[in-house]
Amino acid sequence: MKIASIKLRALLASAVAVSAIVVPAISTQSANAATEITFWSWRTEDKAFYEAQMAKFEAKTGIKVKFTPYLNTEYNAILATALTAGKGPDVMQIRPYGGMANLSDAGNFLALTTKDVPALAKLSPGILAGAQGYKTKSQFGYPYAVSAMGIFYNPELLEKAGVGALPSTWAQLLAAFKKVQAAGIMPLGNAGGNGPALEQLHATVGPTFYGGTQFFNDLVAGKKTFTDRAYIASLQAVKDLVPFMPKGFEGIDYNTARGLFANEKAAFYIGGNYELGYFRSLNASLPVEWMPAVSKATGSAKYVGTWADGAFGVNAKTEQKAAALKLVNFLASKEFGQAMADEIAFIPTAPLVKITDPVVSKINKYRTAFGTPFLNVVGFRYENPTSSSILQPGFQKLITGATTPAQLAKDVQTAVATWHPGQKGKS
């Protein structure tokens, strides 16, 4: 019995030893035969686009990509949990600026160099900053697109309301809204059911009041604070738009608000270029034009709020580094950028991309001429409490009269002063 047991153990040990040598050899062989990598994203709405692009990539390289998009609102938690557990995808979409800088600073993303991704060398420092760590400043991704804020309008509804010339100043914009309203047409589709959408509204109309890039730089450097009168005036501008919002504005969610413009009920919608794809998905024949945000008065500067909208990065723990980098290089290519511009109306960072859509082309032209950083996204989302975490619910209170512009500005300042190097201790 004992001898049998010893023999059995020896046999088992031999089997384990042989499998230890043979199994990895087999798996290596199969990996070489067909490399498969994983790619995560938050763009559930672009699944078909990405899958088609991944098929092109596979045809070119023989590398199979499993593309998995997660719900936008769940993505941060899912990715962070997976990466912290030492897992996660080989390649992933990364939130810009402070959105995932904490994950970058914790070493979860592969630091990229121009040797890894030569296209990085062609990007400007402002765009590269969208995918850099907060504390370590390494380049953790290739920023693939930029976003720009502005005002969409329906030329047919404006004509119906008798609005001839496009407004160029704040007073003219409010006058145009009044004229549209008097004609029985809803002036503005924007509503208050979604805090982030209100923050974007402010990022569009606000910079002309607080002074755009100069104020942003002063704020980051600590030379000015959120309680500056100019910034308070920018918050007031959001409140001034309330009379032109749809009835029941405080309860209208983001999609309904966008739908009001897309379905030709509202004459204007204030938001980012990324709204265009949504408008057209609801109404392919929508007559839509775009203009930059108006200036606060004649002769004042105009600004187009802009920022790098996301990046593609590589998992620091990937076992398929070469394949993952190949994919990032494909995602940074002119070919992929062109597809982004043509098919999902993005403004790609890849140089030499020809934007054929006249609306997107116009947005890009004005972004280049009047661009100013989206203040909260670019500067104040690196630690909690972020300025956005105070402003988003704050704007909802502001438009319902539950707070004042001055109080909201004070709240943001108090929150940001707890961590921001330039604002620490300032009130």
Add this chain to the structure above:
Amino acid sequence: MAAGGLKKQQRKWIFLLLTPALLAILTFTTIPALTTLSYAFFHWQGFQRLDFAGFENFQKLFQYPFKDQLLNSLRHNVLVFIAIYILQTGLGLLVAYALFTMTRGQRFFRTVTFLPVIFSLVVVGYMWQVLLDPYYGPINKILNDNGFENLAMPWLGSTTTALPTLVFINLWRWVGFPAIIFLSGLNAINSEYIEAARLDGATEGQIFRKVMFPLLAPSMTIITILTFIGAFEWFDLPFVLGGSNGNPAGATDTLALMFYRLSFGTVDSGANNVGIGSALGVLIFAIVGLGAYFGSNIMRKREVEQ
């Protein structure tokens, strides 16, 4: 000797039968709770643990802006508990009594009452979102078309109506649960007590108040404790309908939402803070644990044996 052997045998079986449950509790409750407690005493960078922080995270939790959010959320949890306890439990009891006294169709109505409980919460949330949409929703349309324009409002979007609306939806979805618990409690009451009361000339109302209700105390204990725990850990419905920020303007914010927001960050407002999130987790654990412990002790004292 024989009796001692039996006891030993019994103990062995009790231990064997309890082991899987104990292991599950240890793995999924005790260890995570203790881990969270330890997390609260460290600085964090994203999901990376840094140096020891002492009570700093707890202090920050009670400073602006977290303090305001904490008090706001806690107030909502308390209000939700009171509202659900009174409305949902009260209605559940009435429904149970109606089902109990039904001579025909009890099975059908029991199923109808319990049906919303088994619906997917996401489906329930979406359905109510569509019904209550201020612009396209049928509820406001019906109100507007029938001359009740003043009552047509952004139910989920107004800071004054959002929380009561969530409580109403919760009530619609969950009322079947206390109803079924109470119904099983009523069915367990010895019918001789009810017959005896009837023979003594008691009215149906008196029988309900003086005989049935006191004997329902064990069911009431279960419902009270579960409602308390559910109200102070309320997450799913507010998350589905108001997002992790407790839209609009924090009007539907709860302790669990705040915990989620702090621990994982949000899509649109950025960075997380695991340390302060864990400190809040400890606070929620303490509120729920102590509340459930003292609540069940008090409730059990008023239970009567049949």
